[in-house]
Each structure stands twice: as C-alpha cells, then as structure tokens.
Amino acid sequence: MRRVAVLALCAALFPLSGCGGPGPAGDEGRMPGAPAGVTAEAGSSTSVHVMWNAAPATDGGIEVYEVYRGTAKVTEVPAGTHMVDVTRLRPSTAYVFTVRARDTEGRLGPPSRAVRATTPASGPADTRAPTRPGGVTGRVVGDRAVQVSWSASSDAVGVVSYDILQGGTKIHSVGGNQTAAVVTGLRPGTRYAFTVRARDAADNVSPASATVRLTTAAGADDGRGTAPSDFRATTRRADDGSYSIDLSWVPPAADGVITEYQIHLDGHPATSLVYGGTPPRDRATYSFYVGERAGETHRVRVRPRLPDGTWGGFTPERTVTTGG
Template sequence: MRVVPVPLRLCAVLVLVPSCAWAGPDGGESGRPPAAPVGVTAAAGSATSVHVMWNAVPSAEGVDRYEVYRGPTKIEDVPGSQHMVDVTRLKPSTPYVFTVRARDTQGRLGPPSREVRATTPAVAVADRSAPTRPGDLTGRAAGSRAVQLSWSASTDDRDVVSYDIHQGGSKIHSVGGDQTAAVVTGLRPGTHYSFTVRARDAADNLSPAGATIRLTTPGSDDGRATAPADFRATTRLGGDGAYYLDLAWVPPATDGVVTEYRVHLDGTAATSLVFGGTPPRGRATYSFYLGREAGESHRVRIRARLPDGTWGGLSEERTVTTGAPAAP
C-alpha cells in the first residue's frame, strides 16, 4: 500500500501521474479528460457473469458514460450516473481482466483504470436447484444517503456464489456468497425505499426474493453516517527538527472502496490524499509536515470522497499543539 499526498492545486489523479493543472469544480480539471476511475473491483456473480464496480469520477464537464473493457475489448457502455455493471455471457472456469474508462460530456475519453481480475467458477452439470431465499432481512438508514442491510445466509445443494440486492424492481448491487451484509449509498434524503435480496449459485439459478424491507432516509444529513470514525490527531517532532501531524481513522462503511480523503486544517481544506494499490478497509493513517515552530495550535478534521463521487461528512474536530505532550 502506498499513500500519495495530493496538494489541492495539483491534479488529484492516481499515483505516479506527473501532469498537473488547476482544479476545476469538485476537484475536476477544466479542459482535460476525466481521470481514471479508482476503487475498481470485480467479483464473479455466477459461472457466466462478473459484477464490476468502481468509484464515480469527478469531472469539470461531467461524466457522460463509463466504458468497461474485457482485456483490450470494450464490452459495455454504462450511464455516467451509475458505477457498476454485470458482465454476462462469460465462460465458466475462466480468468478475466477488466478495466474502466470515463468519457465526459465533451466526448473526451480518460485513461483506463488499473486492471482487476476475476475467475468464474465451474458450472455444475445439470444443476437446476436454486438456493433457498435469504431470510431475516433487516436494515437501517445510515444518514440521508445510505442504508445498511443484513440478512441470514441461503443454502444451496452446491454453493451460493453471490447475493443480488434489489431496490424496488431493479438490481442495484451484488456481493459475494460469503457476505450477508451490504451498505447501499447514493440515495436521496427524505425518500422511501424498498429492498429485497436474492441468492445466486454458479449455474445462475436465482433464489426467490426474501422478505421486503422498507426504509426511509431522513430529510437532512448531519454527516455522521458517512464521516470517518474514531479520528485521532497528534503532533510529533521529526528527526529533521520539524513538527509533523499524525492522523488515524476508520474509513466510513460504503458499498464500494474509499480511495480519497481531504484534510481540513483550521477550517480550510489543506491537502488531499489518494491511496494507491489496495486502500485500507480497517484503520488508516497519514502524516504531513506542519513546520518548525513550537507552540502552534491547529484544528484538524478529515472527510472521505464516497464511491458515488460525493463528499461524506466531516469527522470530529481535533485540536493539536506542536511541542505539547500528547493528550492521554
């Protein structure tokens, strides 16, 4: 894992990209193609399908669509408002490589994402038995833009490969067969939603839907549900005689991967950071230079860019003083 600090004047792109420009609205770059999608994942949904997800790409001109590639071949066009797709008609027991590119409303095509790999499982001969329906579906609103769902596992005469999550009559998400929980983001405040879950096996047999759960997101968002948790901030004196700010936090729960954060110092956005490779699911840490003066106090908070492209809530604010003993 590598963490790359990205000053706000610089292009907030993926690691090891040297070009720079003035940032446009919401972090996009005016007059430039959209950045490569980050947080790309791929997981087999059955012996003949793979579920591909990615984080929404901020763009000054807006993203018109995403192009999904299997190896060098474009196989799907996905509307810019979505950031997941089921790639179907694949071969069982076969490894696949996927990348995603964003195209903005001006027609400019951004660079490809990093490659992600998935292998479809073998299909059982003459498997016509569907898994049992998932049970005990429960959920709660997690702020005004997300819900948390959980259910009891289905059984199958062979194996459950994935669970499909439906919002109303539309499939909106998929998780692996070993998971019985999900966080659905990108919802609207003050809105009624209904969710169901279905289990799928390697032969693409789909279970009946479990019980429907109805949830309502609150009309206002205090940001706590999408804010980094257990945020800590301390200062230390480095070997070069300068003071550094050490941060630690737990990433917010989302239905995708959080790769980007913004640090606010004394009420102002001070720096952004992008995790290259595999971002941490557990506790994350980051350090940056403060200066050489002792006795300087600073207020610091942090927020995450969510997979739907919006900024989550700000963490609790911490106050630190260079040269002062760390708080117990």
C-alpha cells in the same frame, strides 16, 4: 513558500500519480476524470458484476461510461448508470476490468484503477436454485445510504453472489460469503423498498426475500453513520526535525471486516492505508510525514472502504499545525 512546501509534500506522497491539483488556467475541463470506487464481483460462473462511482465531469458533463475487459471494450452505459453485469465469460477464469468516462464532447477520460475478479467453476449440471434469503433487516446510515442485512441462503453447490434489488430492479451485488451490503447514492428523505436474491455458479436465482422498507434521513449528512468515530489528529516532531501527523480513530460498525482507509489532506486524497493481516477493530492508528517546516497548517480526514466495496462517510475534518 507554503505552496512550495505543499507541492513538495504532494510529490512525496504521490511520486507516480502527481498532485491532482488544478492546472494552469484553461486546463480545467479538458476531459473527464477517472471513475473511482470501481469493484468487480463474480455473479456466476459466466458473469461478473462491475460497479463504480461517478467520474469528475467536464463542463459539458459525462455522456457514457465505457467498460473494458483487459484492453477490449465490452459495453457502454449511460452516465446515470454506475454498474453493469459483464456476461458470456468463461468459468474458472481471472478477468481484469477498468472503466472510462466519455463526455458530451466525445472526450474520453483516463481508465480507472484495474480491478480483478475470478469466475468460479461451473461444476456438474445444476438446475436447483438457492433457497430464499431470510431474516432481511435494514438500517439507515445517513441521508444517502442504507445497510441491508440477511441470513445466508443454502444451495446444493454453493451461493456465489447476492443481488440487492430496489423496487424490483437490481442495483447492487456482493459475494456469496457476505450477508450485508451498504447501498449508497440514494436521495435524502426518501422511502425505498429492498429485496435480496441468491445466485449460484450455474446462474440459478432464488426467489426474492421479504421486502424491507427504509426511509433515508433528511438533511445532508452524506452517510456519516458509516464514518469512523472518535477521530483524533496531532503533529509530532522527529529527532531529525521533520514533522508527521499522527491519526487515530475507531472503525465504524459494519457486517464484515474493514481493511482499507483513505486519508485526505487539505481537501485531496493523500494516501491509502491497507491492512494485509488482521485489521484493528477497537482503534486504528496511522502516521505520515508532512515536511520539515514548523507553523504549517493542514486539514485531515479519513473514510473507510466498506466490506461491500463502497466508500463510507468521512470523519469530521481536523486541523493541525506543525510545531504547534
């Protein structure tokens, strides 16, 4: 009976996408899953920087990622690469990108969610690069993530994006209106060197900033410094006898505004909370329906989407019981 209730809940939360749980025996591993966490940011008037997280792998593992602009495949990269610069684009043009994973058996997984980016206007001839980013600082936010911050560069026309480099290799890009980025996917207990470069619409690139050196924390806390704090979860019974889970948390400190959170229920993504207006900065709250049966136990946790488009750490998991 409990499985029936959970399936009913999942159907209510995912009327279009399904429950995402394990299928019948023999169904697992048939094809890769869709890459998550896909972002796209204009790097210049003719390029867009696309990033994503690793896709759920089949038994044979992921071999390559295919990147699509609209319905056209534009490139593919090895499994260990989770970013690419799509070039030769038109200025002042909106583009849609998706990413698909292909495993070692040649099986192609479903496309990721579509992300959009618009290239800026090229403007008049511009050969002057932006000024060098200054004031570069950093802090460790877990065993696999760091935050790098800098002061804004200036440019005759305007800065379109900032490149974050690790040991001289570009590993990330953010919009020109941002002055901080969280770099994830690092190794615990490892020393890294980061620099930042500014880029304008004409693809002129500034000199690299001063180097900031950071050592990730030892252990396996997986970036909890980016997780919401003081997370609370309780159940509530409505007048019609149905139950809801009420959540509240304090948003993590970030150089930018956090507008999206993902709620996990019983180990699976349940729903996303996206603020269309001004998001709360002191304490956020959210409630969602979980059924009509008393005595049902659920586990719940929350994570934020950081201003640079990557997912932050999860809150500690809370356990609640309806009617308890």
